[in-house]
Amino acid sequence: MVDNRNLAIGIFDSGMGGISVLADIIKLMPNEKYIYYGDSGNAPYGTKTPEEVRKLSIDICDFFISKGVKAIVAACNTATSAAINQLRKRYDIPIIGMEPALKPAIELELKGKIVVMATDMTLKEKKFSKLMDKYAKQQDIVKVPCPNLVELIEDGIFEGKAALEGIRGCFKGINMEQISSIVLGCTHYVFLRDNISALAGEKVSIIDGNKGTAYHLKNVLNEKNILKDTEENKLLLEIYNSDTDNEMIKLSKKLLEFSLKEQGLKIHL
Numbered sequence: 667m668v669d670n671r672n673l674a675i676g677i678f679d680s681g682m683g684g685i686s687v688l689a690d691i692i693k694l695m696p697n698e699k700y701i702y703y704g705d706s707g708n709a710p711y712g713t714k715t716p717e718e719v720r721k722l723s724i725d726i727c728d729f730f731i732s733k734g735v736k737a738i739v740a741a742c743n744t745a746t747s748a749a750i751n752q753l754r755k756r757y758d759i760p761i762i763g764m765e766p767a768l769k770p771a772i773e774l775e776l777k778g779k780i781v782v783m784a785t786d787m788t789l790k791e792k793k794f795s796k797l798m799d800k801y802a803k804q805q806d807i808v809k810v811p812c813p814n815l816v817e818l819i820e821d822g823i824f825e826g827k828a829a830l831e832g833i834r835g836c837f838k839g840i841n842m843e844q845i846s847s848i849v850l851g852c853t854h855y856v857f858l859r860d861n862i863s864a865l866a867g868e869k870v871s872i873i874d875g876n877k878g879t880a881y882h883l884k885n886v887l888n889e890k891n892i893l894k895d896t897e898e899n900k901l902l903l904e905i906y907n908s909d910t911d912n913e914m915i916k917l918s919k920k921l922l923e924f925s926l927k928e929q930g931l932k933i934h935l
């Protein structure tokens with residue numbers, strides 16, 4: 667009989683963004699086996715219709731199921747807002763989603779507005795409206811759609827002038843003096859954290875949902891008694907990408923090494 671504890675965890679995103687989530691998950695659970703799927707061939711998701719994103723998400727999860735996984739993480743706020751209910755209905759394994767980390771931002775109890783940077787779809791979907799309704803009385807929340815930033819990361823640009831220009835474009839019309847925190851509501855933006863912080867100023871807290879997602883995944887695996895309990899001396903990871911150009915696999919590895927280094931882990935892929 668297959669021991670479910672030894673099965674892989676499937677993690678997907680419209681492309682490179684979910685790699686930042688994968689890094690936090692690896693840091694927390696280094697012995698697990700992972701299959702990462704980046705849908706760069708269809709990125710960005712944020713400008714598609716929710717129906718299109720649902721169909722793409724289902725195709726990826728069917729692929730994970732065919733590989734035999736014990737849980738799936740939609741490491742993408744956009745796919746979560748469009749597809750999480752359908753995915754949970756379709757599969758009988760845990761499906762972990764992501765949403766902009768508004769709750770942790772509110773809990774900081776800082777004085778000033780909260781900016782939520784995310785894709786147009788995430789900010790327009792019902793899931794986020796509900797979340798916003800819950801907290802809008804406590805603090806002013808400013809929605810900032812950032813359509814170009816996903817493309818920058820997909821092109822491997824997360825530092826330098828072009829990155830700064832892209833972020834500056836998103837912040838147009840925002841008075842940073844009034845902002846206390848910025849929620850990175852798209853997993854791609856996590857790679858731009860330092861530049862976002864440089865432009866916003868050191869008084870502004872930058873918050874993402876990656877660590878929260880990693881802990882949530884671990885709790886769910888633990889509750890279901892499917893946490894892997896054997897140690898590995900190397901990282902067990904397969905990376906797939908819908909863009910058949912091998913460059914995207916190379917970029918995935920580069921971004922993962924970069925994120926793991928930020929976590930204090932030196933892993934050469």
Ligand code: DGL
Binds near residue numbers: 680709712744816
């Ligand atoms: N990483 C996705 C997210 O978290 C980006 C969506 C896109 O491809 O537009 O929302």
